[in-house]
Amino acid sequence: MTQITYYAYTKYDLALLFTLLTLIDSRLAELETDNARIGELRTLLHQSVQRYDVAYKQSMKSFLTETIGQKDTARDKITKVIEWVARYWTELPDEEDALRGRRIYQPFKDFDYRRDEALMAQNGKWQNIAQVYAQADRLADLQAMGLAALVTKANTLTAEIQQLMQQRQTDSASYQKGEMAAARQEAEQLLAQVIQYLNALLVVSPDQAVEQTAQYIQQDFNKTEQQYQQGRKHGKKDDEGDVTPVEPEA
DSSP states (O other), X not given: OOOOEEXXXXXXXXXXXXXXXXXXXXXXXXXXXXXXXHHHHHHHHHHHXXXXXXXXXHHTOOTHHHHHXXXXXXXXXXXXXXXXXXXXXXXXXXXXXXXXXXXXXXXXXXXXXXXXXXXXXXXXXXXXHHHHHTSHHHHHHHHHHTOHHHHHHHHHHHHHHXXXXXXXXXXXXXXXXXXXXXHHHHHHHHHHHHHXXXXXXHHHSOOHHHHHHHHHHHHHHHHHHHHHHHHHHTTOOOOOOOEEEOOOOO
């Protein structure tokens, strides 16, 4: 007679636990049975997994993302104009003008500034460029080329983007401690109830379909724990993964 034993899944990270939940949710969906309690638990777990999914996705994003994107687009346009104007000035016939263009254009090359990079990279590289432009002779070049105001705008946008990114990270962490934590707790409790009931059913009323499902669920637990242990070998640190048998419901 099969009895489901499971590892302490409360130690799993959000993504790994969600993988386990979806596997077991699908096992129960495939189970053909007239047992009313299984039907009830199946529905409750499925709904809980759906709430977990929504909460997890929300924890990975923020309403600030759109604002950050808008400011990044504005900065891209401004820095593109600065770069283009500087490059154009390098081709001017007047040597002093061409020299100004080269001095303003060179930092884009030195710091390999690209507008398709990750925001953190763009922020850091633009700050490096801004430090060069803050020098007295570079400021004079920018003013002569009519670019000083655009550089100031790019500096302001970069500071705002950084601030919003920090706020987004704080908001995400707060959400994970609130909505995500509640969704996880609910899912973990329902999962325990499912296993307890299946184990009890296998004792008092053995059924081939239920036993087959229990075997599949055991395989899912084993595979998930294997993934967890592999992750620990690559640097993740967590509690030990002792096998915990689930006591049947009375």
